[in-house]
Amino acid sequence: EAGVAQSPRYKIIEKRQSVAFWCNPISGHATLYWYQQILGQGPKLLIQFQNNGVVDDSQLPKDRFSAERLKGVDSTLKIQPAKLEDSAVYLCASSLDRNIGYTFGSGTRLTVV
């Protein structure tokens, strides 16, 4: 089966600019996650979708971050405006059954300068 697709792989932007990341999960996986991994730290959950509904966005900085999952399939994560501290790898993951773990995409490495 195809894996979780993410794009772009790398992005460099200036602070105060906007950026968007895209994720296409594995077909049939109802649950989709966006994680932020800052260098030296573990991945931190930003938002979790079940189909196209949000089940947890408690750690999403909603003043600048937004995410949507259209028709319960693809998802986009947007940052507007970006800050220096947003420099991180943004990982998308999907799961069919949490008892067999998550499948991750290869991530988008964002550098804000």
Place this chain on the structure above:
Amino acid sequence: ILNVEQSPQSLHVQEGDSTNFTCSFPSSNFYALHWYRWETAKSPEALFVMTLNGDEKKKGRISATLNTKEGYSYLYIKGSQPEDSATYLCAFDTGGFKTIFGAGTRLFVKA
């Protein structure tokens, strides 16, 4: 605040050495413990999902144990190879909507 600690932070071993590292997690609200391997420029790959106290899982030269009463899991690699070089992440699953990741152990295996 739920905290997941991994140690050591990084580890350098020679090819052929066996090694192990630790994941510590809260002993309450336990649902599952995940282990992932994350090689540079690749996606994190699921190794094990462990749910039962005393569980032991094995995949090739890699194995893991779980103690939910005291809140720790060990990951063992027997006869390390250079291709084992990666970051090993554990994640504590509370069964609700929270899965908390540790910061990882970076393993470097020198040929």
